[in-house]
Amino acid sequence: MNVVITPAMVGQVVISGLLAGALYSLVALGLALIFGVMRVINIAHGTILMLGAYTTFWSFHILGLNPYLSLLVSMPLMFLLGVLLQRTFVRRVVDAPELSSLLLTFGISIALVNMAQLAFTSDLRSVEFLTGAFLLGPFAFSKSRVISFAFAVTLSLFAFWFLQRTKLGKAIRATSQSREVAMVCGINVQRIHLYSFGIASALSAAGGSLVAVMVAIQPEMGQVYTFKSFLVIVLGGAGNYPGALLGGMLLGLVEQLSSLFLTTQVSEAVAYLLLVLVLLLRPTGLLGGRST
Amino acid sequence: MKRAFQVGLAVLLFGLALYPTMASGYGIRFMLQLFMWVALAQSWNLISGLTGYVSFGHVAFFGTGAYAAGILVTTHGWHWVPASLAGGVAAVILALLIGYPCLRLKGPYFAISMLGLNEVMRVLVSYFEGLTGGGSGLSFPTQPASVQIYYAMALSALAVTGAAYFIITSRFGLKFMTIREDEVAAEAMGIDTARYKLGAFVLSAFVPGVVGGLFARDTGYIEPISVFALIITITMIVMALFGGKGTVWGPVLGAVTLFVLQELVWARFLFFYQILFGAIIVVVVLLMPRGILGVLQQRYHLPRTI
Amino acid sequence: MQTRPILEVSGVTKRFGGVTAVNRCSLSLARGKIYGLIGPNGSGKTTLFNCITGLERRDEGEVRFKGGRIDGLKPHQVARRGIGRTFQIIRVFPELTALENLLVVTQGPFEAARRRAEELLRFVTLDRLQNEYAGNLSYGQQKLLEFVRVLMTDPELILLDEPAAGVNPTLLNELLAAITGLRDQGKTILIVEHDMKVVMGLSETIFVLDYGEKIAEGPPGVIQADARVIEAYFGR
Numbered sequence: 001m002n003v004v005i006t007p008a009m010v011g012q013v014v015i016s017g018l019l020a021g022a023l024y025s026l027v028a029l030g031l032a033l034i035f036g037v038m039r040v041i042n043i044a045h046g047t048i049l050m051l052g053a054y055t056t057f058w059s060f061h062i063l064g065l066n067p068y069l070s071l072l073v074s075m076p077l078m079f080l081l082g083v084l085l086q087r088t089f090v091r092r093v094v095d096a097p098e099l100s101s102l103l104l105t106f107g108i109s110i111a112l113v114n115m116a117q118l119a120f121t122s123d124l125r126s127v128e129f130l131t132g133a134f135l136l137g138p139f140a141f142s143k144s145r146v147i148s149f150a151f152a153v154t155l156s157l158f159a160f161w162f163l164q165r166t167k168l169g170k171a172i173r174a175t176s177q178s179r180e181v182a183m184v185c186g187i188n189v190q191r192i193h194l195y196s197f198g199i200a201s202a203l204s205a206a207g208g209s210l211v212a213v214m215v216a217i218q219p220e221m222g223q224v225y226t227f228k229s230f231l232v233i234v235l236g237g238a239g240n241y242p243g244a245l246l247g248g249m250l251l252g253l254v255e256q257l258s259s260l261f262l263t264t265q266v267s268e269a270v271a272y273l274l275l276v277l278v279l280l281l282r283p284t285g286l287l288g289g290r291s292t
Numbered sequence: 293m294k295r296a297f298q299v300g301l302a303v304l305l306f307g308l309a310l311y312p313t314m315a316s317g318y319g320i321r322f323m324l325q326l327f328m329w330v331a332l333a334q335s336w337n338l339i340s341g342l343t344g345y346v347s348f349g350h351v352a353f354f355g356t357g358a359y360a361a362g363i364l365v366t367t368h369g370w371h372w373v374p375a376s377l378a379g380g381v382a383a384v385i386l387a388l389l390i391g392y393p394c395l396r397l398k399g400p401y402f403a404i405s406m407l408g409l410n411e412v413m414r415v416l417v418s419y420f421e422g423l424t425g426g427g428s429g430l431s432f433p434t435q436p437a438s439v440q441i442y443y444a445m446a447l448s449a450l451a452v453t454g455a456a457y458f459i460i461t462s463r464f465g466l467k468f469m470t471i472r473e474d475e476v477a478a479e480a481m482g483i484d485t486a487r488y489k490l491g492a493f494v495l496s497a498f499v500p501g502v503v504g505g506l507f508a509r510d511t512g513y514i515e516p517i518s519v520f521a522l523i524i525t526i527t528m529i530v531m532a533l534f535g536g537k538g539t540v541w542g543p544v545l546g547a548v549t550l551f552v553l554q555e556l557v558w559a560r561f562l563f564f565y566q567i568l569f570g571a572i573i574v575v576v577v578l579l580m581p582r583g584i585l586g587v588l589q590q591r592y593h594l595p596r597t598i
Numbered sequence: 599m600q601t602r603p604i605l606e607v608s609g610v611t612k613r614f615g616g617v618t619a620v621n622r623c624s625l626s627l628a629r630g631k632i633y634g635l636i637g638p639n640g641s642g643k644t645t646l647f648n649c650i651t652g653l654e655r656r657d658e659g660e661v662r663f664k665g666g667r668i669d670g671l672k673p674h675q676v677a678r679r680g681i682g683r684t685f686q687i688i689r690v691f692p693e694l695t696a697l698e699n700l701l702v703v704t705q706g707p708f709e710a711a712r713r714r715a716e717e718l719l720r721f722v723t724l725d726r727l728q729n730e731y732a733g734n735l736s737y738g739q740q741k742l743l744e745f746v747r748v749l750m751t752d753p754e755l756i757l758l759d760e761p762a763a764g765v766n767p768t769l770l771n772e773l774l775a776a777i778t779g780l781r782d783q784g785k786t787i788l789i790v791e792h793d794m795k796v797v798m799g800l801s802e803t804i805f806v807l808d809y810g811e812k813i814a815e816g817p818p819g820v821i822q823a824d825a826r827v828i829e830a831y832f833g834r
Contacts, residue, residue, distance in 0.1 A: 035400075041400040041403070041404065043348070043403075043404075043407070089574060089578070092578055093577065093578070097344070098398070098399040098400060099340075099344055099346055099399065100577050100581070102346045102348075102399065102400065102403050103346060103529075103533070103573055103577050104573070104574060104577045104578070106346075106348065106529075106573060107569075107570045107571070107572070107573025107574040107577065108570065108574060109570070110526055110566060110567075110569055110570035110573065111567050111569075111570025111571055111574070112570070113566075113570075114563045114564075114566040114567040114569075114570065115563075115567055117563040117566075118563040118564070118567070220522075223407065223411075223522070224411065226404070226407065227404060227407055227408040227411070230400075230404040231408075234401070263419070265415050265418070265419060266415060266416070266419050268411060268412065268415055269412045269415050269416055269419075271408075272408050272409070272411075272412040275405060275408065276390070276393050276394070276405070277393075279393040279394060279396070279397060279401060279405070280392075280393040283396065283397055463701050463702060463704070463708060463711070466694060466698055466701070466702040467702055469691070469693070469694065469702075470691050470694070470702055472693075473691035473692060473693060473694060474689045474690075474691055474692075476653065476673075476685075476689065477685065477689035477690070477691070478674075478691075479652075479653070479672070479673035479674050479677070480651055480653065480673050480674075480677055480682075480683055480685075480689075481674075481677055481682075481702075481703040481747065481748075481751065482674050482677035482678045482703060482751055483674055483702075483703065484672075484674045485674065486672075538693075
């Protein structure tokens, strides 16, 4: 490898890594929430992100709606879809062996992806909005990435504030600590599950709307986000919500750093290697957390 | 009952052994694909149905086997039979590399690691163009050998079904099932669950690797998106679930039913039938966890080995 | 001269986050005796069992079995050395038959294992249900099945986590007789039990845990009169 790596390149990579990482954090927070509250890994999490991205695409394409304003559409819409999925399906497997919930959400994901194929075709779509970059010193900032980053950070912080300060948020945290204790304290656990799934789906949809302006949209785009969100949870420690935020940033950095040396495609393999390494060396996550 | 079943099975196997002598080319190719799906669904059943660890990326072994065999045949001039077996060995090596870290942990870690594995293998195979031909794929120069591949596929399906039978009926095999039943209790009773899990995983990876090699030889051309396709994993899972996971004959039943339907009807409505696949998974998980065979077993009080 | 204890737990501590579940606990068990382990709910009895059998990694302290260190071993390794256990919540293999539940944990000659399994099933009056799936048995029957499953591997030390809970009175007497019988064969037994009549009747020595600490140790009569024990149970 005879590429010369300058400090400026490293700085650029760190910036890109953090910009990408904030989105990973946002999406992973949703997956962590469902896992924390119900001990269910939602394989359809990335699928919901894909639907969020399509919501943004169509509202931009047909209505000319500003993609960032479309968060106001995609988030409530996917909140409702999440609630519906929880109410009709996931609710029935919360206490079953994890094999059931994994397979169930996998089935839901397949059905949704192919409905999207049928409805939207597998053509690659994109939202042409805020292209280009601005320069700050030696570093280039892609406009859409910076704005997405700002949205992702704001939403994540808001989600945290919500979990820490509001009554519903506290009930959610109590339920993820111990369902029995939450029940004894008079918390309606079924309702908490419903809200958690809804909120998690809204977070994933927000991620979808935000990536819609940056990447190609197609029905199978979600799977990789399910995988990466899971990786983020593993990095941060299962059941550890702040860990999910840090894990996302870390994943963004590692991916971008590896793209200095390898092609972008292979940096996906690097993320995988990272997962395997963490599982080997620190199975409870880098930041510690509850083991499953 | 059991006797009748055994006799029927023997007659069926005999018939299948003679089938190529009287069938058309289309019939042979239809059947060899059917055997391939039986082998794949049954392999998934070994790790996920019997041992209880869900694999969402089993096609990675199929693809790895296909490429390993493909490279050996095209660039090293191997005969396709040893090359396919080497494909199985390559899949086993991959299973050991992934299984050791991922199987030490509980279900979800393993499941999602497998989901990612498939993507990664596809990316890596595309990346190492010199070896694999990258995105343009590998072509086999040789002539068709459908009849031989028919027997090889049949043997693969038989071998992995035999393994499932062995697990369900032998004392040694039952140790694999204790992992699904209660891993903690199994450990406390002196069963080295980590070793048995890895064993089951390796077993479930070998045949897809071999079958991948045979598939490559049969179609004569492979590329990353065709042999690392998520839909292959989905299909084997749906077949095993629909017929009945955790049983010997469920995956066979599921593969036969769904493959026939797929060939005759659904292939014309691609996305519809994939939506249906998703729906089948949901319905089976919620309403009939042991699939069609489980329902039959319960209704007619059949022994578990049928 | 006293022979070396079969099990020595010395200074074992186990923490979960900020909670100390077991705190510098030490026990010593002599071969061929029945011991009781009691304490209020959440006093760390099951956690201590888990530390002995390797299901939990202890944070501090040592566990020795027949003189050799076993802390740090994996559960199956501990089991192979000769420690068997049952669980508070029943853990049979539900989709294996009663007979298979017993056979699957054995090694060595098959015929001998099957004879032993059938004999044990007869002993707990489950012989007619040997081909029934364990998950279809009643609660009490599953409990008995789990009990005899431990015996299949012929362990020298047996840890029983609430063996009497949910077993009907007739069977209970047989179960108690069986436990004493095992002791007479030279096995060592450690029982966690909430039913005071059972534990006081069986045990020669009783350990009392409270908030993860051993607060008393002695024969049943002494324990029943111990002020700290009474306080632990009723004082709060």
